[in-house]
Amino acid sequence: MYFLVQLINGLQIGSIYALIALGYTMVYGIIKLINFAHGDIMMVGAYLALLLLNNGIPIIPAMLISMAGCAIFGIIIERLAYKPLRKSSRLSALITAIGVSLLLQNAAMLVFGSAARTFPDLTKGMPSFQLGSNSVNILTVISIVLAIVVMIALQLFVTRSKAGTAMRAVSEDTDAAELMGINVNTTISMTFAIGSGLAAFAAILFCMAYPQVTPYMGAMPGIKAFIAAVLGGIGVIPGAMIGGFILGVIEALTKAYIPSGYSALSDAVVFAILIIVLLVKPSGLLGRPQREKV
Numbered sequence: 001m002y003f004l005v006q007l008i009n010g011l012q013i014g015s016i017y018a019l020i021a022l023g024y025t026m027v028y029g030i031i032k033l034i035n036f037a038h039g040d041i042m043m044v045g046a047y048l049a050l051l052l053l054n055n056g057i058p059i060i061p062a063m064l065i066s067m068a069g070c071a072i073f074g075i076i077i078e079r080l081a082y083k084p085l086r087k088s089s090r091l092s093a094l095i096t097a098i099g100v101s102l103l104l105q106n107a108a109m110l111v112f113g114s115a116a117r118t119f120p121d122l123t124k125g126m127p128s129f130q131l132g133s134n135s136v137n138i139l140t141v142i143s144i145v146l147a148i149v150v151m152i153a154l155q156l157f158v159t160r161s162k163a164g165t166a167m168r169a170v171s172e173d174t175d176a177a178e179l180m181g182i183n184v185n186t187t188i189s190m191t192f193a194i195g196s197g198l199a200a201f202a203a204i205l206f207c208m209a210y211p212q213v214t215p216y217m218g219a220m221p222g223i224k225a226f227i228a229a230v231l232g233g234i235g236v237i238p239g240a241m242i243g244g245f246i247l248g249v250i251e252a253l254t255k256a257y258i259p260s261g262y263s264a265l266s267d268a269v270v271f272a273i274l275i276i277v278l279l280v281k282p283s284g285l286l287g288r289p290q291r292e293k294v
Contacts, residue, residue, distance in 0.1 A: 001132025006256040007249060008131075012140050012209060014248020015147030019202035020225035021232070021240035022154060023195030029171045029235040030191045032090060033082060036097040038199060039222015040104035041077075045070045045200025046119070046213045047112060053120050063204050067197040074196025075189045083185070101219075108215035119211040143205045150201065151241045154194070158237060167191060171235070220267075224251075227274045233287025242285060247273070 023038045045066045052062035081100050085093045128135040158164035169177040170187045178184050206221060207213060228247045232239025247270060254266040277284065 005131050005134040006252050008136055010249035010252030011144050014245035015144050016202045016206050017225045017228045017247050018241045018244025019147055019198045021229040021244045023199050024226050024229040025234050025240040026191050026195050030188055033093050037100035039218035040101050041070055041074060041196045042199040042203040043218035045203035046207055049204050050119055050213050067200040070200035071193040071197040074192040078189055078192040105215050116212045116214045119207040119213055122208050155237050224270055227270060230284055231277050233284030236286045239284055239286035
C-alpha cells in the first residue's frame with residue numbers, strides 16, 4: 001500500500017511537470033525556442049492566484065483569472081522579447097529566454113519580497129481515503145484527473161481544431177504556412193498564451209502540494225519539466241505528458257525509498273535521466289530523429 005501511495009504522489013507531481021512541459025514542447029515545436037522563462041511564468045501565476053485567494057475570490061474563479069492573466073503575460077513576453085529575435089540565431093533567443101527568467105525572478109522579489117508566502121490550504125474539509133495505514137486526500141486524485149483532462153483536451157484541440165491545424169502547419173514550415181494564408185504571428189502568440197495558461201494551472205496544483213510561494217519557486221520545476229519534455233520527445237505533446245508522469249513517479253519513489261539524509265539524491269536521479277536519454281535516444285521516447293541537410 002505504501003508503494004501505491006507513493007505512486008499516487010508521483011502521478012500528482014508528474015501531472016504538474018507534464019503541464020509545464022507542454023508549454024516547453026509547444027513553443028519549441030512552433031519556433032524551436034527553449035523558453036527557460038516558462039517556469040517563472042508559473043511563479044507569476046502562483047502569486048496572482050495567491051493575491052486573488054487572499055482577497056476572498058473562490059478557487060475556481062481565481063484559477064481561471066490566473067490562467068487568463070498568465071496567458072496575456074505570455075503574449076506580452078513573446079511580442080516584446082522573442083518576436084524581434086525570430087530571425088536571429090537560436091543562441092540569441094536562448095540567452096534572451098534566460099534573461100527574461102532572471103528579470104521575472106528579480107521583479108517578483110522587488111514586488112513581493114524574498115520571504116516565502118503561505119498559500120491557502122485548499123485541502124481543509126476535503127475527504128480522504130485510506131490505503132492501508134496511509135491516507136490520501138481526494139484533492140490529490142482530483143488534481144491528477146484534472147491535469148489528464150486538460151492534457152487530453154489540448155491534444156484534441158491541436159489535432160482536431162482549425163487553430164490547432166494552423167499551429168501544426170507553422171511548426172512544419174513557417175514560410176509555407178504564411179503563403180497558405182495562416183497568420184503566423186497570431187498562431188505563435190496563441191501558442192505562448194496556451195502554454196502560459198497551463199503554467200498557471202500547474203502553479204495552483206503545485207501550491208496545493210507545496211503551499212509556499214517564492215520568487216524562485218518556478219526555477220526547479222521549470223528545469224524538471226524541461227527534462228520531462230526532452231524525455232518524452234520535445235515538440236511532441238503526448239511525449240511531454242508521458243515524460244512528466246514518468247519523471248514524477250521516479251522522483252516520488254526515489255524520495256520514498258532512499259534514506260532521509262540522502263533526499264537530495266532525487267534531484268540527481270532526475271538529471272541523470274536527462275543525461276541517459278541524451279546519450280541513448282536524444283530525440284526522446286516519442287520523438288523522431290531529424291536529419292539536417294549540410
